[in-house]
Amino acid sequence: MGALRSRDFWSGAAFVAIGAWFLWRGQDYRFGSAAAMGPGYFPVLIALVLAMVGLIILFKSLRSHAAAIERPVLRPLVFVLAAIVVFALSIERFGLVPATIAAIVVASPASREFRWSETIALAVGMAAFAALVFIYALSQNMPLARF
Amino acid sequence: MESMSALAGGFSAAFGIYNLLFCLLGCLLGTLIGVLPGIGPLATIAMLLPITFAMDPLTSLIMLAGIYYGAQYGGSTTAILLNLPGETSSVVTCLDGYEMAKRGRAGAALAIAALSSFFAGCVATLFIALLAPSLAAFSMQVRSPEYVVLIALGLVASVVLSRGSPLKAVAMALLGLLLGTLGTDVTSGETRFVENILPLYDGLSFVALALGLFGLAELLSNLEHPEARGTLVGRITRLWPSLDDFRQAWKAVLRGTGLGSVMGLLPGSGAAVASFTSYVVEKRFAHDPSRFGYGAVEGVAGPEAANNAAAQTSFIPLLMLGIPGTATMALMMGALMMQGIAPGSAIVTTNPTLFWGLIASMWIGNLMLLVINLPMIGLWVKMLSVPYRILFPSILLFSCIGVYSLNSSSFDVWMLAVFAAAGYALRKLDCDAAPLLIAFILGPLLEEHLRRALVISRGSPMIFIERPIALGLIICVVALIGLIILPSFRAKREEAFHE
Numbered sequence: 001m002g003a004l005r006s007r008d009f010w011s012g013a014a015f016v017a018i019g020a021w022f023l024w025r026g027q028d029y030r031f032g033s034a035a036a037m038g039p040g041y042f043p044v045l046i047a048l049v050l051a052m053v054g055l056i057i058l059f060k061s062l063r064s065h066a067a068a069i070e071r072p073v074l075r076p077l078v079f080v081l082a083a084i085v086v087f088a089l090s091i092e093r094f095g096l097v098p099a100t101i102a103a104i105v106v107a108s109p110a111s112r113e114f115r116w117s118e119t120i121a122l123a124v125g126m127a128a129f130a131a132l133v134f135i136y137a138l139s140q141n142m143p144l145a146r147f
Numbered sequence: 148m149e150s151m152s153a154l155a156g157g158f159s160a161a162f163g164i165y166n167l168l169f170c171l172l173g174c175l176l177g178t179l180i181g182v183l184p185g186i187g188p189l190a191t192i193a194m195l196l197p198i199t200f201a202m203d204p205l206t207s208l209i210m211l212a213g214i215y216y217g218a219q220y221g222g223s224t225t226a227i228l229l230n231l232p233g234e235t236s237s238v239v240t241c242l243d244g245y246e247m248a249k250r251g252r253a254g255a256a257l258a259i260a261a262l263s264s265f266f267a268g269c270v271a272t273l274f275i276a277l278l279a280p281s282l283a284a285f286s287m288q289v290r291s292p293e294y295v296v297l298i299a300l301g302l303v304a305s306v307v308l309s310r311g312s313p314l315k316a317v318a319m320a321l322l323g324l325l326l327g328t329l330g331t332d333v334t335s336g337e338t339r340f341v342e343n344i345l346p347l348y349d350g351l352s353f354v355a356l357a358l359g360l361f362g363l364a365e366l367l368s369n370l371e372h373p374e375a376r377g378t379l380v381g382r383i384t385r386l387w388p389s390l391d392d393f394r395q396a397w398k399a400v401l402r403g404t405g406l407g408s409v410m411g412l413l414p415g416s417g418a419a420v421a422s423f424t425s426y427v428v429e430k431r432f433a434h435d436p437s438r439f440g441y442g443a444v445e446g447v448a449g450p451e452a453a454n455n456a457a458a459q460t461s462f463i464p465l466l467m468l469g470i471p472g473t474a475t476m477a478l479m480m481g482a483l484m485m486q487g488i489a490p491g492s493a494i495v496t497t498n499p500t501l502f503w504g505l506i507a508s509m510w511i512g513n514l515m516l517l518v519i520n521l522p523m524i525g526l527w528v529k530m531l532s533v534p535y536r537i538l539f540p541s542i543l544l545f546s547c548i549g550v551y552s553l554n555s556s557s558f559d560v561w562m563l564a565v566f567a568a569a570g571y572a573l574r575k576l577d578c579d580a581a582p583l584l585i586a587f588i589l590g591p592l593l594e595e596h597l598r599r600a601l602v603i604s605r606g607s608p609m610i611f612i613e614r615p616i617a618l619g620l621i622i623c624v625v626a627l628i629g630l631i632i633l634p635s636f637r638a639k640r641e642e643a644f645h646e
Binding site for chain 1: 197198201312314315317318321322324325328332334335337339340342363366367370371373534535536537539540541543544547548551552555557560561563564567568571575576577578593594597598601602604605606607608
């Protein structure tokens with residue numbers, strides 16, 4: 001039972017899975033020989049070794065008491081990832097200023113200490129700062145705001 | 148003496164008004180993020196990479212380098228005053244620096260740290276200038292077989308110096324190599340592992356990878372474990388150290404400088420390892436080792452000199468051989484490649500202004516840092532009162548803008564979210580992401596040189612043993628692998644990461 005909570009068990013399993021995926025997809029590319037490597041040669045070999053190292057990690061974790069995975073805290077993870085996604089969705093459609101405000105407002109509740117008044121002030125301040133720095137000073141190619 | 152005149156040329160380039168300005172900007176930013184816990188030079192450099200795209204290559208490198216060594220200064224300030232290492236390289240400074248501060252000698256500790264760093268910076272600049280010609284001659288001998296072994300050396304070193312289980316570090320490096328193959332294969336023109344996702348044809352976004360795995364994963368774990376901040380000890384009254392301090396410190400500074408300069412050259416080590424080694428050495432050399440941990444001046448002077456010297460010389464393997472030793476150097480390499488400059492043997496001869504300009508700017512930057520840090524120390528400490536709940540949304544925002552502006556691609560921002568989640572998972576699984584990043588950068592080079600070397604030898608692996616330089620390097624690789632397996636070294640390594 002302990003294995004299912006162990007860090008090493010899951011990292012080993014993940015390495016095996018990733019290695020296996022690359023091995024499988026790598027079959028589509030010509031392998032070639034050492035003297036004339038095809039596009040499949042290098043990745044397939046590396047994937048094979050990765051899967052094997054993953055297996056060793058996995059088996060070692062079954063035999064010894066590996067440290068358990070620390071419980072993830074969902075609050076920061078959810079808000080931070082959501083903020084990135086919101087930015088990705090809004091930057092082209094609405095422009096830098098709306099994307100900045102949206103990202104800051106969505107990200108802020110990730111911290112337990114968050115306060116609405118501060119967040120709004122930060123969002124407005126950052127929107128002005130980002131517009132000044134990225135659009136006016138650095139003339140980056142992105143829209144300021146569009147609706 | 149030829150290199151001295153080249154160095155002079157570098158100085159005149161670095162003294163250009165634009166370069167001076169960006170050097171100052173880099174140093175200020177570096178000090179700031181060094182002081183602030185929760186954001187390191189790696190994330191900052193990744194955020195600023197897109198902006199540097201529009202700059203002159205020398206100017207951008209000068210600024211990025213300024214951030215890197217500026218962070219070493221800033222990190223030691225908080226280490227001394229708050230027992231809070233801003234950066235990993237200043238962890239050992241906490242041991243004696245904070246003790247000195249508790250005894251009312253904060254000013255002396257800060258001054259000793261800054262002066263030893265400055266001294267080490269000056270010596271490292273000279274060291275590089277003297278060493279460059281012979282290193283350039285050596286790097287001219289480096290062909291595909293040697294590159295393969297050198298890259299292998301870099302990868303093995305990154306595994307040796309990573310945190311946690313070496314086996315997992317090996318797996319992370321292999322994973323990095325695999326991720327590096329995504330996209331269009333340069334030799335055959337075939338696209339690999341892209342699954343018909345169009346934006347992946349150019350490969351994974353390096354900046355999204357670095358920012359997600361390091362910057363944002365760090366941010367997430369900071370939010371999970373709200374940091375208990377130390378309390379500021381007393382007021383800083385006397386800044387200048389006493390004559391006694393100087394007498395005790397100068398030998399430690401010399402040893403630290405020498406140690407740091409050499410360790411920076413080795414692939415994989417970098418500033419953090421150098422400062423730790425220096426602390427251990429000082430403790431061994433001391434007449435009375437029991438003073439260490441209770442405010443010994445040498446315990447501040449040695450490591451501070453070592454980390455600054457190493458920060459500077461670690462540019463050498465990157466610039467001369469194109470092999471980044473640490474994750475931060477891998478980012479610098481990314482910055483150069485974005486500018487269309489391939490770091491490697493030819494850079495000193497084809498682009499001497501870039502090479503020497505950067506070296507000269509480091510000396511100038513160190514001087515600036517001395518001025519920035521000592522009189523303005525109060526200002527930097529005030530920065531610490533900015534609460535993290537305001538800091539982290541801003542870091543997150545600049546990461547998004549940075550990743551987006553590089554290719555004007557919102558797909559890359561999606562990838563940032565993916566890598567942030569992956570980096571978070573890797574932390575939970577106790578897998579160090581540094582080998583992955585280094586392998587990701589080196590992977591395509593490794594594949595290309597491996598192909599070339601084996602074409603030359605018609606597929607025989609003997610080519611790596613027949614050439615003397617390659618053979619010598621292989622012996623280094625084997626020795627390093629031997630070190631990982633050796634139990635006593637493993638114990639030391641654990642100890643090093645614990646302290």
